[in-house]
Amino acid sequence: MTTAISAATGLRVDNVTLSYTGEPVIDRLSLDIRPGEILVLTGPSGCGKSTVLRALAGLLRPQSGRILADGTPVTTTSRDRAVVFQDNALLPWRTVRGNIELALKLRGEPRTHRRALAERWIEEIGLSGFADYLPKSLSGGMRQRVQLARGLAGAPRAVMMDEPFGALDTQTRATMQRLLIDTWRTHPTTIVFVTHDVDEALLLGDRVAVLGKSGQRLRLLLDIPEPREPADRRALREQIVAAL
Ligand SMILES: Nc1ncnc2c1ncn2[C@@H]1O[C@H](COP(=O)(O)OP(=O)(O)OP(=O)(O)O)[C@@H](O)[C@H]1O
Ligand SMILES: [Mg+2]
Structure with missing residues (x-):
């Protein structure tokens, strides 16, 4: 599904520690997000998904480590990096x-x-x-x-989406997922999409990253190959669920 698109930003989370009160919420996380891909970030409630998105958007400064957008440190918000919350x-x-x-x-x-x-x-x-x-x-x-x-x-060259469809009924959610994919195809951009819904992750993601409980580093980073055969999906689903 992915093609490298020059207008889309590559994002790098480089050994990043994030905290609100001094106690790390995210502890030395590293993750590369490729230009033009949909990277789905999932994990248990409270593991720090929204916190990572805030840092990518420039709303929260790392305690240590760096967030890079096309190689340049992210220090503030930017119209190049949009956010869509619930x-x-x-x-x-x-x-x-x-x-x-x-x-x-x-x-x-x-x-x-x-x-x-x-x-x-x-x-x-x-x-x-x-x-x-x-x-x-x-x-x-x-x-x-x-x-x-x-x-x-x-x-925007990248969009951070935090469970944007979480509150929608099943049918509206399916419509929105299709709309997102169609829109992303015609308006290419890098998308970091947070969801705790494994099926949504498998449907939307080029790759799925699973964060561990409180402050742990990445548990799993999975490529979701095309075409998405039901049998492959079942196997991928099991891997994600096992990592959660
Ligand atoms: N503004 C804040 N001040 C202090 N602590 C916070 C703040 N926001 C989040 N936290 C703490 O950081 C941790 C991670 O929160 P975060 O919202 O990033 O989790 P999450 O993975 O998005 O969870 P959920 O799936 O429930 O949305 C939690 O322990 C939470 O209590
Ligand atoms: Mg959250």
């Missing part, structure tokens, strides 16, 4: 169109182009007819679509 609040006073237009504005798209580009995104996420709705008038699944579009509309 419900990271769309601006409530802006419409669907307004929220997407803002992402386009922030990446420097001239006003005259924004409207048409936003319309295209709205169509792509299947929300034609809802452009003038405020977030509060949308369903959870619809809001999540807008967040996905807003995250990707800024043409």
